[in-house]
Amino acid sequence: MSEKPVKIRRSGKIRNKLLIYIVPIVVITIVTLVVIATTMSEKRMTELATSNLNSSISNQANNIESWLNENLEFFKTAKQGIEGLNPNDEELQKLLDSYYDYNSNSPEGLHIATADGKFIKPTESALEENDPTSSTWYKQGLTRANMQYGTAYKNAEGQNVVSAAAIITYGDDSIKVISADVTLEKISIIVNSGVKMDKASSFLVDTNDNTILAHRDTSLVSTTLGSDSSNKLMSGVAEAINNQNYATRKIDTYYVAFKEIKGTDWVLVSYIAQDVILASVQELGNYLIITGVVAVILIIVLILFVVNKVIAPLAGITKSIHAMSEGDFTIEVKQESDDEIGVMSGKIAEFVDSMRHMLSSISAESEKLKQESETSDSVSKDMFSASQSQAEAMQQLNETVDQLAIAVGDIAEHATTLATVVADTRDNSGKADEAMKETVKVSLKGRDDMEKLSHAMEGIQTANNNLVDAINEVGKASEEITNIVSMIAEIAEETNLLSLNASIEAARAGEAGKGFAVVATQIGKLAQTSSESATNISNLIADVHRLIDEAVGQANASAESIEKNSELIGVAVETFDQIYTNIQASNACIEEMIRDVQKVDDVATNVAAISEEQAASADEILATSQNMVEQAKNISRNSEDVANNSHELANTSDTLTSHVQQFKI
Incomplete structure (x- = not known):
């Protein structure tokens, strides 16, 4: 009777097998948890940053609107006062002189232009208009019965201003336009310094011609945004303004929020770099990775300790089984515990x-x-x-x-x-x-x-x-x-x-x-x-x-x-x-x-x-x-x-x- 060939298998230790199976699982689990935690943190930080960015831009817009409305109320009151007094030329000059330097945001005070080209200004004002009827503020004022802000422009002195203008009625029935110039310096201060969110920036754009009214980089003030700009942020903002899509979004590596300024054609743009938002997430990820590595090392040490304690009796059982496989039944097997391994030893002894x-x-x-x-x-x-x-x-x-x-x-x-x-x-x-x-x-x-x-x-x-x-x-x-x-x-x-x-x-x-x-x-x-x-x-x-x-x-x-x-x-x-x-x-x-x-x-x-x-x-x-x-x-x-x-x-x-x-x- 021929005997079947015995297949010899390479022996290995259970401890090594446990490490081979458990360590990759633990590493994969920890890596998965780190990735999930990082992803969730990134998502949460992005949501939080977007919320803060919207809150910041809303606060800035409110400050700008408040500032503009405050000035506009002054201009409306002055217009109504002049119209109520129905002054003659001398009285009108005195009224205009009284409003000169009264509002620090409009240091040149109020000025009036008539349809026949007459230009009336405060005595101390340095404004000069050779042809006032062709000026921007006059043209804008002809279309309004109440004082409203128009588009920004450069006045004769080369300053970036925005005028609040409207038709004024007093004395005769001739057409007259009253206007007050507000410099954009104050708005730039509000735009640049009013950002609540750390490391965020803002700039103000006039949507009529995409002119930048205020920006931290003064070289960009009065420039025009274009969708073909090499600056991906600026081209993305220009495209959003052209499409009138003012939802908060990610443009290039920035998160950008938009806010329209009520009473104007202006849009306030606030943005923050993605790296700034995710810096804390990256730091958290580094901490998690370090923690995971330490955890893996501790788990390996713990596994080795537990395996050496729990599976140590298996060495004697393996030796006894090896002896039995060679036909030696003179061995003595002792049951040293009441757990499964001890029961196994007892059964082998039986x-x-x-x-x-x-x-x-x-x-x-x-x-x-x-x-x-x-x-x-x-x-x-x-x-x-x-x-x-x-x-x-x-x-x-x-x-x-x-x-x-x-x-x-x-x-x-x-x-x-x-x-x-x-x-x-x-x-x-x-x-x-x-x-x-x-x-x-x-x-x-x-x-x-x-x-x-x-x-x-x-x-x-x-x-x-x-x-x-x-x-x-x-x-x-x-x-x-x-x-x-x-x-x-x-x-x-x-x-x-x-x-x-x-x-x-x-x-x-x-x-x-x-x-x-x-x-x-x-x-x-x-x-x-x-x-x-x-x-x-x-x-x-x-x-x-x-x-x-x-x-x-x-x-x-x-x-x-x-x-x-x-x-x-x-x-x-x-x-x-x-x-x-x-x-x-x-x-x-x-x-x-x-x-x-x-x-x-x-x-x-x-x-x-x-x-x-x-x-x-x-x-x-x-x-x-x-x-x-x-x-x-x-x-x-x-x-x-x-x-x-x-x-x-x-x-x-x-x-x-x-x-x-x-x-x-």
């Missing part, structure tokens, strides 16, 4: 103890099986010799029965001849005198034949008795064979049970018991074959018993018939003696002879019938003896098979013993 008992039992049973197989081998050899002797005896019985059949045939033939002679004697009784001498000869011959028949019947009776004795011997031998076969069946049954127990224990042994399981299976198959052979032999012996019983019955019947024939032949011999004695006086007793011949005729007829029946019985006995010869040959062959199986069982026992001896107990 398994080692169970294997010791099982191997000891298998060794003892194997030795017992070997002895029984040797006994079975010896018995099967004896049974084979007995079956051969039985076959020879049956062959002799067959020959004897054959001779018996021939003798019975001769008796039947002579009885028939006798019946014919008697019939002739009866028919020729009238000629008895003339045939007396012939009768004497015939009687002498008949007497001799009857004596021969008597001797033949005695030989048949003796052969029949010998046949009965031989059949009885065959019956006794078959009973011995039955006992032997029963013992073989019991041995096969015990072997089968032993094989089943060995298979169960081998299955419990797992990988280490696979080779033992193959041996146990072969033993089970051999035990099954032995049991089936024993059953076949038992069936054959039962048939032999039945045939023997039938043969004994036939032999007894034949014995009774032979005994009767012997008696009849004895009577016939006596009759022939009397005939021979009385033939001398046959002349006087011819009639008595005729009556006696009639009796002889009846007796001869009966003898002929009995002889025919005996011949038929002899033929049946011959057929039965031939069948018994075949059965004896079958028993001989089966006995030889039993002998071979016993020898194979002995070899299997040796193989089992050699396998068991591989284990150390």
Whole structure:
């Protein structure tokens, strides 16, 4: 039986495997948490920064609107005062002089231009207008009945101003426009210094022509925004203003908020760099990464500590299992704890103890099986010799029965001849005198034949008795064979049970018991074959018993018939003696002879019938003896098979013993 090749696996430590599996999971988890925390922080910081940016720009816009409205209210009050007084030119000049330098945001005060090109200003004002009707403020004022701010422009002195202008009515009905210039310096201060959010910046844009009214970079003030600018921030702002889309958004690397200034065409733009917003997020990410690395190191140290404490007993268990795999069951395994590993140690100790008992039992049973197989081998050899002797005896019985059949045939033939002679004697009784001498000869011959028949019947009776004795011997031998076969069946049954127990224990042994399981299976198959052979032999012996019983019955019947024939032949011999004695006086007793011949005729007829029946019985006995010869040959062959199986069982026992001896107990 070829053994399966054992696949050798590289051994590794559970600690290393745990580190290989757990550390990447921990690292991935921590990295995932860091990424999630950073992403959420970035999102939250962006939302917070956007909210602060909107809050800051709203506050700036409110300050600008408040400042503009405050100045506008002053201008409206002055306009209404002039219109209410309806002054003449002198009074108008005094009013304008009184408003000069009254509002610090409009140091040049109020000034008026008429449709005929007249320009009226405070006496101390330095403003000069050669053609006031073509000025920006005049044109803007013609379209308004109330004081409103217009677009920003540069006045004659080159200052960036915005004018609040409107049509004024006093005195005559001529068209006059009143205006007050507000410098953008104050607005620039509000725009540049009013940002609440740290590191954020703002600038103010006039949407009529995208002119920058206020900016921290003074070089950009009064310049025009364009979507084709190389500055991505400025081009993005210009595009948003052109599309009138003032939602807060990200432009390039900046977050930008927009706010329209009520009462003007201005838009306040506030922005902050993304790096500024995410600086704290980046710092938080660095802290999280450092924390994660420290956590990984601590977890690895903790895993090593826990593994060394918890899995340390596994080293001893592994060593014990390795020893068991090599067939060494002399090891001692101790349960040192109540946890799963301790329970495993206890179960291994129980398994080692169970294997010791099982191997000891298998060794003892194997030795017992070997002895029984040797006994079975010896018995099967004896049974084979007995079956051969039985076959020879049956062959002799067959020959004897054959001779018996021939003798019975001769008796039947002579009885028939006798019946014919008697019939002739009866028919020729009238000629008895003339045939007396012939009768004497015939009687002498008949007497001799009857004596021969008597001797033949005695030989048949003796052969029949010998046949009965031989059949009885065959019956006794078959009973011995039955006992032997029963013992073989019991041995096969015990072997089968032993094989089943060995298979169960081998299955419990797992990988280490696979080779033992193959041996146990072969033993089970051999035990099954032995049991089936024993059953076949038992069936054959039962048939032999039945045939023997039938043969004994036939032999007894034949014995009774032979005994009767012997008696009849004895009577016939006596009759022939009397005939021979009385033939001398046959002349006087011819009639008595005729009556006696009639009796002889009846007796001869009966003898002929009995002889025919005996011949038929002899033929049946011959057929039965031939069948018994075949059965004896079958028993001989089966006995030889039993002998071979016993020898194979002995070899299997040796193989089992050699396998068991591989284990150390």
